[in-house]
Amino acid sequence: MNRMTAARTLTVFWLLAASVAGAASFSGSVLDAYTRQPIPYADVAVHGTGVHLMAGKDGRFTAQTTGNTVGLTASRVGYRTRSWDRLEPAEGLMLYLFPEVIDLEGVTVSAFRYPVARSDAGPVTVVEPGDRVAGGANDISDLLRTTPTAFGRDNTNFTSISIRGTNANHSLVTLDGVKLNSAQNGTFDLTSLPAAIADRIEVARSGNSALYGTSAVGGLIDIITPSPGGMSANLRAGVGSFGRRFVELSHSNRVTPFGYVVAGHYSEADNDFPYPDTAGTRRTMADADEQNLSLFAKGETRTGPHLLSLLGEYGLNRRGSPGSRSFPTDSARRNDARGIGQFSYQLQPSDRLLTDLKLFLHRFWQNYQNPAGFAPVNDTHLLSSVGVQASQTWHPAHWARLIAGVEADRQSLASTSIGEPARTTLAVWAQSRAGFRGFGLTPMVRAEQLVQELHSDSGATRTTTQVLSPRVTLTWSGPGWLGAFTGVGRSFRAPTFNDLFWPEDAFTYGNPWLRPEWSTNLDIGVGGEHRGILDWWLGWYWSSLTDLIQWQPDSAGRWRPVNIDTAVITGVELEAALDLDFAGADVGLNWTRATSRGERLYYRPEFIARAELWAGQSLEQMTGRITLGIEHTGDRLTDPAWPDTIPATMPAYTLFDCGIRLGPKLRTADAALELGVRNVLDTRYQTVQDFPVQGRNWYLEFSLGL
Numbered sequence: 001m002n003r004m005t006a007a008r009t010l011t012v013f014w015l016l017a018a019s020v021a022g023a024a025s026f027s028g029s030v031l032d033a034y035t036r037q038p039i040p041y042a043d044v045a046v047h048g049t050g051v052h053l054m055a056g057k058d059g060r061f062t063a064q065t066t067g068n069t070v071g072l073t074a075s076r077v078g079y080r081t082r083s084w085d086r087l088e089p090a091e092g093l094m095l096y097l098f099p100e101v102i103d104l105e106g107v108t109v110s111a112f113r114y115p116v117a118r119s120d121a122g123p124v125t126v127v128e129p130g131d132r133v134a135g136g137a138n139d140i141s142d143l144l145r146t147t148p149t150a151f152g153r154d155n156t157n158f159t160s161i162s163i164r165g166t167n168a169n170h171s172l173v174t175l176d177g178v179k180l181n182s183a184q185n186g187t188f189d190l191t192s193l194p195a196a197i198a199d200r201i202e203v204a205r206s207g208n209s210a211l212y213g214t215s216a217v218g219g220l221i222d223i224i225t226p227s228p229g230g231m232s233a234n235l236r237a238g239v240g241s242f243g244r245r246f247v248e249l250s251h252s253n254r255v256t257p258f259g260y261v262v263a264g265h266y267s268e269a270d271n272d273f274p275y276p277d278t279a280g281t282r283r284t285m286a287d288a289d290e291q292n293l294s295l296f297a298k299g300e301t302r303t304g305p306h307l308l309s310l311l312g313e314y315g316l317n318r319r320g321s322p323g324s325r326s327f328p329t330d331s332a333r334r335n336d337a338r339g340i341g342q343f344s345y346q347l348q349p350s351d352r353l354l355t356d357l358k359l360f361l362h363r364f365w366q367n368y369q370n371p372a373g374f375a376p377v378n379d380t381h382l383l384s385s386v387g388v389q390a391s392q393t394w395h396p397a398h399w400a401r402l403i404a405g406v407e408a409d410r411q412s413l414a415s416t417s418i419g420e421p422a423r424t425t426l427a428v429w430a431q432s433r434a435g436f437r438g439f440g441l442t443p444m445v446r447a448e449q450l451v452q453e454l455h456s457d458s459g460a461t462r463t464t465t466q467v468l469s470p471r472v473t474l475t476w477s478g479p480g481w482l483g484a485f486t487g488v489g490r491s492f493r494a495p496t497f498n499d500l501f502w503p504e505d506a507f508t509y510g511n512p513w514l515r516p517e518w519s520t521n522l523d524i525g526v527g528g529e530h531r532g533i534l535d536w537w538l539g540w541y542w543s544s545l546t547d548l549i550q551w552q553p554d555s556a557g558r559w560r561p562v563n564i565d566t567a568v569i570t571g572v573e574l575e576a577a578l579d580l581d582f583a584g585a586d587v588g589l590n591w592t593r594a595t596s597r598g599e600r601l602y603y604r605p606e607f608i609a610r611a612e613l614w615a616g617q618s619l620e621q622m623t624g625r626i627t628l629g630i631e632h633t634g635d636r637l638t639d640p641a642w643p644d645t646i647p648a649t650m651p652a653y654t655l656f657d658c659g660i661r662l663g664p665k666l667r668t669a670d671a672a673l674e675l676g677v678r679n680v681l682d683t684r685y686q687t688v689q690d691f692p693v694q695g696r697n698w699y700l701e702f703s704l705g706l
Contacts, residue, residue, distance in 0.1 A: 028093030047071030148588035166218030207491030210471035228259025238701030243270030629657035
């Protein structure tokens, strides 16, 4: 006998007993306090009886009482539980519940496509921009720079993020679960998105192609946008070194059942910082200026079990592309524009069922000009992505969950250099979860077909790739301060349009017969949380990569991509957060060994250590907080293509940041002033050979929230 059957049986016996005692029946409805709409399948508990009644689809319920008054408690996920102690039994009682925003602190949704406790999610880091320790962060890449195992490669006005010793195109970037990676080059420029559009960012390390498909080899970066809350308005503005200045505005409101969020961001910088050239002569960076504009809007409406959401974002980025010290491009420019539209619909008729549908349309435009190069360049690329995602979740019992989904999307490119290739992706995926006495077993699998085609004057080129990506995880939740996680799976990255269809000339050509890159991943780790004071994770990971795509010369000296390399990556990572209310620390350590045929892979530091220490005090009229950031990155091997000009290794470097935040206590507003210095010791370092990075720089920011 399951719990539902037992509850119904108990209710029948109680009603029979009440009728023998001369009880009277009464009825009522559970309603939304703002919309006055019925709340389906709400739980209604009758005080003193142990009986729980489930309201129907129309929110109605019927009960019995033997007294002149009755006590009731009504509850439903997404609403604040309420109790009534002395109600007079009558027909047509109305019980109103107030919606509440579910606090997702301690919960992640990206690793398994549904909310789970972080202790069950394994190696996942959640970055919340509103609670960031250090200031001076304007875009998504800034927010991720202190994430454990993440390494940013700064190419001056373009930063890519690699995770766990993999390449940047092995990190899948999504916006509310929808892919942003380009089929043209396999990456997404995280510097183009402002921090203002992120409510939080979840970085799920390890391969996860079983749920998300191509590119989720090293990890997943899921940017989760804010949901409408109560009436609020926020302003954030600041200035900094090298002509940096920005302003952000956001506003949110909810008049149930409707709610909306709007935000705008504008920033610009001259980036005319000094650096030494290859001969050691002091120079000033030229052609590194940038301008960024972003407009974001999101609306929601909830009626009963229905939730509809519409999201739109427009971005414009204009920047110089100065090139490297060895090959400067002082007059090159790169301009980007994008339009993102996403529609989602959720239907939750009961706590056991959830239907999720997403439709999306993305358009990315890019123009690169270099009139003064060896061969003048003026290339334009327009990438369009349209698709649908649908999934169904079923909770047959409290210990079991089943999810199945289908996806279809098409990315098409109109490029002056590549032509007009397209990729069509069809996928089905499923996962289940069973839990028993603290153990959780989650198998998942995805079957995917990718059709890539190019139509040109010389004919049509078409390739079809079919892949199967399995994964299984096992978790254990013991005491609150200890849990364990292990997972094993297969992930892949499909060849890009550039790899497959690069035009043939005297120096290069593409390879339409490339196979996907594959990775077998294994994770083992332990972690936990102790009374909100300490949150920690210690893990070991191993990854074996095969069929890696490498550009290399053929017998005639022309470069083309081939499946040739294999690699093995092993590592140990530690993540810990300590919060003592008046002081705390966030620490991340990572040791990675990435080798191919016994040799270290290039641009993979073996050791990365990061720490952010803070202390704060709240006085009668003012709150204050000081921070100290420390980052150490070990040495890296460099690209061997130019052995005469590039050293074998790039030296390790250590950076120090500091900041102070002051906030006056106001009745109706939140205000703060932040001042900080990055790279306090003015360390001269590079993350990519011959691409200098800013030395010491400062920032001053002001924020006001109503």
